[in-house]
Amino acid sequence: MTDTHLPPYPPQLSEARLAELQGHAIDWALAHGLIVRAPPALVSQDAANVPVVTHAPFALFPSPFPRRCYAQATELQPLYNTLVDTLAKDDVFIRQVMDSLSKVDDFTGKLYDIYQAVSGPNGSKQRVKLGLHRSDYLLHVPVDAPAFTEPVLQQVELNTIASSFSSLSGLASELHSYLLNRTNFFNDPSLLSPDITASALPTNTSGTSIAKGIAKAHELYGVKSAVAVMVVQPGERNAFDQRWIEYTLFKNHGVKLIRKSLDEIQVQAKLEGPERRLYIDGSEVAVTYFRAGYAPTDYPSDKEWQARQTIESSYSIKCPSIAYHLVGTKKVQQILALPGVVERFVKDEKHAQLLRNSFTGLYPLDGSQDGEKAVEIALERGGEGFVMKPQREGGGNNIYGADIPPLLSKMTVQERNAYILMDLIRPPPLKNIMVRQGALIEGEVVSELGVYGLWVSDGDEIHLNEAGGHLLRTKASTSNEGGVAAGFAVLDSPLLV
Template sequence: MTQARLASCIPLPLEHKLLVSVIEKAKDWALMHGVGMRDRKNFTKDSIQIAPFVLLPSPFPRTEFTKAVELQPVLNELMHKVAHDDEFLTCTLENALQVDEFTANLFDIWVKVRDEGMAQNLSLGLFRSDYLMQNPDGNSIKQVEFNTVASSFGALAAYLPDMTRYILRQLGQPELIKNMPANLALSGLCSGITEAYDLFGVPRAVILFVVEEVSYNICDQRFHEFEISEKRPEIMIYRRTLTEIYDETTLNDKKQLILDGHPVAVVYYRSGYEPAQYPSAKEWDARLRVERSTAIKCPSIHYQLAGTKKVQQALAAPGVLEKFMGAGAATGRVRDIFTGLYSLDFDENGERAVDMALADAERFVLKPQREGGGNNLYGSDVREALLRMRHSRERAAYILMERILPPLVAGYVVRPGAAVPPPLTDLVSELGIFGVIIGTKDKIYCNRQAGHMLRTKLADANEGGVAAGLGALDSPYLLDL
């Protein structure tokens, strides 16, 4: 499988002395402007280190960037409709629920809350649709996944273009800055939270961020709080783990979630998307309590279920998009961004997909119902896993996706504690477009695109999560191909 190549925005390699100098300046800029993370190996709350970043902005076709931006409100509305279609969610997740305990627990909460009557019909979605460029199709974007919970790096992605512009000026290339798009991800996402707060409409209500026991990605989370506090100083924000929510919150007779004597208007999940974040029954009870309350959830439990890989695969099946979107031009535009997605259920289609992957495992990625990076299987691991699961119902918890081959570009990845200068290496980039939506089943109050992020990794690395330590933050440099 061969990959095309895009040229860097300036000729490489850079002269050694210049490279060392500009990296030192960039690292100081990053630290002094909060482009940072806590050190996983030597954790302390008293310091941060630079978040991994790519020195130069990575080329990305302008037409495809524009396409992704324009599609985001369409995708927001699509996922909103999917989340409110009880029959579709139930039918789509039916087989996965039998073998995926985590998704089954989420589903059980959804059913329980739905059957007793939803106390809050409004949902807030801070979504992110992720894309890779696909070369065989002539440099067109293909969707990797759609994130409905804890869509990260909106804050750092909003600061990164300023750093990249500074780097370009230090390299004597200020004329290139015009090809870097503005990025208002932080303000766009935070305005979604405050709009939901205003729709809640209860005086002295507060906002609750659900966080991990240890937050390594602290800058990305805190900048959301700082932005809201700056724009809306009257709003108090609390940070609590699911365990603390169990211990410190109650439901009153109006089904308001009460924390520290205040009703909670919006619950914004930055945790709660993987099994390890529910170590005991307490955390599941806390999640149920939140879902039963009048607080506006980001995401609501049905939004989170709509973001599962199984739903992504089901939407790519013939006729399914038309069910939600009709047969217009927008449906065709959405279908064009899908790559091959295949069910592994125990039926004729599932058996055909298994045979196809075993015959050429390098063509596919095996994806479980998990968020947060580091969970997918590639190449020989796909074959090994399918041979192990072929006759086990476990395979229904996965989907098979055709592997996307993005173009290569040479660049420098700057990492904390790594040698300076780093080697010049081949990289590939993944574009994420943020979206905000607020609505009930019958009415959408807000639906917009809200900034972007670019995440870049070494070309030979399978996974690319920055928070997982595998990727690096980047900015797009728009090309007119």
């Protein structure tokens, strides 16, 4: 933090105590399912059928995070949930944005084809909407800010499809709470200010919230025996984060969830009756929850696209619907930041202001006057202070700083239009110890806070609109990207200061 009156963080433990803590933490993680499938390199060639897991990468200590910014992110979530639903209902807006974006980005174009194919009379008769989002933020302190400048919260992006780690994040919070209470690694008053106690670890509902959202949608669907389907990627390593949703959904709500790939759905799905009710393996499907389908690689052939269209046209409740998926694109995020746009969709002035305050600088890279100006400034500054983003999800796709100009200058206006430009958010670095495949990695880190959002509505009636817990991902401050699955970050939890 910029607050230098805080004692050094994390606590400087002796080597012996650190090893003890490491042992406690790793075994707790393995015993409680804070795990991922082992990377292929760790799986024996001779015994490929033996299931091998490892603990998910995590931070040994919770990372300090300003209480004020945490509260702000939580309060913003219902506003973002509402905004997504409002935008998704606005056919004119979606067509305006997607007509041009689909010409420059094939993948978004394919999604938009489905949107068009199943709108109007061909559309799904289902009125229930299920949104399971995650809005991600970094803290920002400007480079030339005077000492002790308080950081502000700035949105990185809003995910409307396949927001992962809700289960493992709930476990990461429990892990830190356990370590704090069990090992007393904070109890030396010379190490940390005495008010840093268990109450500084906020309750995290993310471990149960996604199941709660799916269960609410399932209830509104109205067929008790119907199942939920999770659309998954073949060979998913983060399978346990997903399995925990399945187990919680069954344990807390009595709803069965089955896992299917798009490929399997293409073969097994049947639509029945005038409402086109979806049946898979003989079971009626109330909710189709996508944990795949957000990346071009999820659609290796036309079969997967057909499966997506079949689901979209069906009576099952989609999470997300194609419209929800499309309004989660980075292009929409950039358009919302244009003068007057978020205000057009959010009538309450105070709410619009709160949303706008969470935006950082976002710029088009198209042929408009603003687009040309953005290109000029990015080139002039050698890319310094900017991130360039394509319409992709899942991490590892962005272009940073000095890599921007060479790319920009060889692109046509048409090609540029598939990207947006964003101000680089600069979080103040902290120190922590990351644990990855059993090993400790100590160093300077930065954290990205995600807040899950739950939305369930039936026509104009809103049944659920709330924040559904949080995720803190921590990465080395030298790394640009922040994905846990992509191998950059570890799971963490906030220590509110």
